Each structure stands twice: as C-alpha cells, then as structure tokens.
Amino acid sequence: xxxxxxxxxxxxxxxxxxxxxxxxxxxxxxxxxxxxxxxxxxxxxxxxxxxxxxxxxxxxxxxxxxxxxxxxxxxxxxxxxxxxxxxxxxxxxxxxxxxxxxxxxxxxxxxxxxx
Amino acid sequence: xxxxxxxxxxxxxxxxxxxxxxxxxxxxxxxxxxxxxxxxxxxxxxxxxxxxxxxxxxxxxxxxxxxxxxxxxxxxxxxxxxxxxxxxxxxxxxxxxxxxxxxxxxxxxxxxxxxxx
Numbered sequence: 001x002x003x004x005x006x007x008x009x010x011x012x013x014x015x016x017x018x019x020x021x022x023x024x025x026x027x028x029x030x031x032x033x034x035x036x037x038x039x040x041x042x043x044x045x046x047x048x049x050x051x052x053x054x055x056x057x058x059x060x061x062x063x064x065x066x067x068x069x070x071x072x073x074x075x076x077x078x079x080x081x082x083x084x085x086x087x088x089x090x091x092x093x094x095x096x097x098x099x100x101x102x103x104x105x106x107x108x109x110x111x112x113x114x115x
Numbered sequence: 116x117x118x119x120x121x122x123x124x125x126x127x128x129x130x131x132x133x134x135x136x137x138x139x140x141x142x143x144x145x146x147x148x149x150x151x152x153x154x155x156x157x158x159x160x161x162x163x164x165x166x167x168x169x170x171x172x173x174x175x176x177x178x179x180x181x182x183x184x185x186x187x188x189x190x191x192x193x194x195x196x197x198x199x200x201x202x203x204x205x206x207x208x209x210x211x212x213x214x215x216x217x218x219x220x221x222x223x224x225x226x227x228x229x230x231x232x
Contacts, residue, residue, distance in 0.1 A: 042224035
C-alpha cells in the first residue's frame with residue numbers, strides 16, 4: 001500500500017543528545033514537510049523540501065536539521081540546540097513539484113519526549 | 116508572509132445540526148490553495164476539502180463545504196448534519212503556489228469541535 005511511514009512512534013531522548021526521526025514515503029511525491037505540534041496547538045512548519053537535495057527552512061527551523069538525499073526519505077534531526085524538543089512531530093508529503101493543489105498525506109507521527 | 120487565523124479554539128454543535136468553522140488567511144501571492152484537515156484524538160491527519168484561489172465555485176465534498184470569500188480572505192468550513200464521529204480538531208491550511216514561498220504550507224492553530232448527542 002502507498003503511504004508515508006514515520007518511525008519510531010515514541011522516542012525518548014536525554015538532554016544534550018541529538019536524535020533523528022525517520023520519514024519514508026512510497027507515493028512518488030516530490031514535496032515533503034516536517035511539522036511540530038505541541039499539546040492542543042496547531043502545526044508549525046520546521047522544514048520543507050520540494051526536490052531531492054534541496055530544502056527550505058520553515059517557521060521554526062532553529063535547533064533542527066534535515067537532509068533529502070533520496071526522494072523517498074526526509075529525516076529530521078533534533079539537535080541539542082533545540083531548547084524544548086518535547087512535542088509531537090508530523091511528516092507529510094504532497095504531489096509533484098508545481099502541482100501545489102494536491103493535499104498532503106501525513107504519517108502517524110512521532111512523539112518525542114526529553115527525559 | 117503567510118498567516119492563517121482560526122479564531123474559535125472550541126466549538127460545540129448538536130448532533131444532526133450544521134456548524135461553521137472559521138478561517139481567515141493573509142497572503143500576497145495571487146495563486147494559492149486552501150485546505151481543511153481533521154485530526155481525531157488518535158493524532159492522524161485526514162484531508163477533508165480543497166479550494167483553489169482561482170476556483171469560481173465553492174468546493175464541496177459530501178457533508179463538507181467551503182464558504183470561500185476571496186475579497187475577505189476567508190475560507191470557512193461548513194459541516195452539515197453533524198455526527199458524533201465529527202468530534203475532532205480541525206485545521207485550516209494554506210499553500211502558496213508562486214514566488215519564494217512556493218510550496219510552503221502553513222496551518223492555523225485549529226478548532227476543537229465537540230458534537231453533542
């Protein structure tokens with residue numbers, strides 16, 4: 001089945017450690033996105049990528065890094081520079097570059113907790 | 116800059132009645148799309164409906180319709196005949212199609228809808 005997969009579902013991190021969240025899609029989508037969601041809040045854009053080997057900062061990129069070496073994969077690294085990383089992280093993908101009128105497909109999310 | 120505003124943190128509706136969830140947006144891009152998503156307590160995001168800035172008619176998808184008023188920059192979601200399963204958080208989102216922000220998708224803070232039996 002086509003879809004977008006995030007792993008792990010739950011992740012615990014010690015303060016001062018970097019951690020990488022996985023996002024894989026087999027929908028042949030060009031665009032991929034990472035969002036952060038805090039309890040009871042909306043989605044805030046961290047990074048997005050429209051094509052392989054290219055990505056742009058979203059509204060809250062500080063303390064995060066991404067790579068887009070393959071079309072299918074868009075991993076997010078939460079670095080130790082992120083002051084308050086505990087949150088729910090959602091990855092999404094959508095359509096072909098230029099076909100911006102297509103909806104985003106979301107993964108099931110990763111809940112990151114700093115302990 | 117892109118901005119989405121949802122002014123209703125929480126809404127209540129009686130089962131089988133209609134409800135309108137508000138969304139206003141701000142953009143300088145003449146070409147953009149507006150999306151509504153539903154997020155149940157499980158956390159998954161479900162796409163509901165889409166409206167393009169150049170679409171002449173308001174979008175409809177089953178019980179969902181979008182009241183698009185371009186001049187007022189509003190894109191309200193109307194849910195008809197509410198069901199208990201409609202209880203969830205609803206997000207309005209916008210994606211610009213041109214310029215330096217082409218492809219960037221921004222979400223509002225959401226509205227929590229509770230359907231009462």
